[in-house]
Amino acid sequence: MRVFSYQKAATPAAAAAAALHTPGAKFIAGGTNLLDLMKLEIETPAHLIDVNGLALDTVATTADGGLRIGALVRNTALAAHPAVRRDYAVLSRALLAGASAQLRNKATTAGNLLQRTRCPYFYDTNQACNKRVPGSGCSAIAGFSRPLAILGGSDACIATHPSDMAVAMRVLDAGIDTVRADGGTRRIPIADFYRLPGNTPHVETVLQPGELITSVTLPRPTGGTHVYRKVRDRASYAFALVSVAAIILPDGTGRLALGGVAPQPWRIAAAEQALPNGSAAVSERLLAGAHPTADNAFKAILAQRTIAAVMADAAAQKG
Amino acid sequence: MTQFDEPINQVNTGRRGLLIAGALSATAVAVPRVAGAAQAVNTATQAGASPPPVLMKVDLDINGRRHSLELDTRTTLLDALREHLHLTGTKKGCDHGQCGACTVLLDGQRINACLTLAVMHDGARVTTIEGLGTPDQLHPLQAAFIAHDGYQCGYCTPGQICSAVGALGEIRQGIPSHVSADLGAPPQATPDELRERMSGNLCRCGAYSNIIDAITEVAGRPA
DSSP states (O other): OOOOEEEEOSSHHHHHHHHHHSTTEEEESSOTTHHHHHHTTSSOOSEEEEOTTSOOOOEEEOTTSOEEEETTOBHHHHHHOHHHHHHOHHHHHHHHHSSOHHHHHHOBHHHHHHOOOOOHHHHOTTSOBTTTSTTSOBSSTTSOOTTSOSSSOBTTBOOOOOOSHHHHHHHTTOEEEEEOTTSOEEEEEHHHHBOOOTTOTTOOBSOOTTOEEEEEEEOSOOOSEEEEEEEOSSSSSSOOSEEEEEEEOTTSOEEEEEESSSSSOBOOHHHHHTGGGOHHHHHHHHTTTOOOOTTTTHHHHHHHHHHHHHHHHHHHHHO | OOGGGSOHHHHOOOHHHHHHHHHHHHHOSOOOOSTTHHHHHHHHHHTTOOOOOOEEEEEEEETTEEEEEEEETTOBHHHIIIIISOOTTSOOSSSSSSSOTTEEEETTEEEEGGGSBGGGGTTOEEEOHHHHOOSSSOOHHHHHHHHTTOOSSOTTHHHHHHHHHHHHHHHHTTOOOTTOSOTTSOOOOOHHHHHHHTTTOOOTTOOHHHHHHHHHHHHTSOO
């Protein structure tokens, strides 16, 4: 691990200002992903700004009946929150499908959104990776690409976003609330939060330098049947090969997004409009434009079958 | 005299002693104070030089005892426990949060001590395997692991036991898991639940079934 200096931030705006004005600065919250990457010198911050003392760790009902989740609410606490279990079950299920209990006790809501890919070539500093070293090339595309993206990738990068939580947040139309160094705030719809890799896979979100996530806001509950199904190489504690987050309403309409297959949660309006027509129609539209490698072509078939299973499960739960 | 003629007690200074000496010498260099440290790190980095380590004071409550340490900011909680406080019950397995050998209880919650920095926990309360029980007065989970033969080599065992303490606490608090059928119902300590909840602790010897038996026995007792 490289040498770094360390400070505790006093306020969110002060944290943002420190991050903007200190070269090589990064925020640290749970640290479960950042420290892993710092040990491998994939992340090499010269300065860490600890935001854990910022009192952004509460969950509150909003004026319009939604839920504002503090950026520092731990994954365990969010999954177990009574309002999340009752009204946003897809989020609770997605959180519980991710990582281990030890990691969920530390990992934060904002940190989960910002976690880096687990592409093995991103992690192997002997390999070319445009995300780790911009312009160095991509060893993954012609390499071992079984866990990697079939949708949304580019000639520069086929890494996936590893989060389960973000897939649920995507179907819940979460808004990501931030503060900037000048104290200005904004809400970024999660649909606009992640950037596709294109030629700049190292730029993963629309966050500006120094911009700090303060909370994630969920609109008022949708009702309906909430399902999160994750398919992985072992029964627990593994990243998704394919995951499906779905909210199916009594009239057969709803929302559906895929995880594990793209650089961001993959949700397509045209596919959702096909929900009343059955899973084949949904899959055809959701997977349109898929560009799998020989290694990961199975993911398209797995996605189709998982979508079918989720829709059948939702129909059965509705009774 | 060849090296083979040396008395054993001179050669065998102990792997642990050597490691501790190495860890101490690595930090025994001039270091800047925290004020201005960010600038010092940046100046050195820009000059292509390796900046000196940054030291910070941190107070930790470990197993009920207060410890004041001055640590390199890079020191994980795990290394603070093992290398600085010599509490070697907590193990370093993968050092990347994948194996659970370093599991400790931080303010009552189980975490991976390898994936957090000691300086982030000034004033925190940490319980390690050394704080759960003693050889004369075992924690119920320690006794149950012995009774059920919940280990072979024993390396993962401190992490398994700390994790089990955390898992049973989470069940008591009503925290659901991936295998809980009903998010609204209080979870039960069934074998399926315990397997899922303990999935962050790997055992290369494969003592899993006995570990689940040990935890099940303790879960079934009145609190």
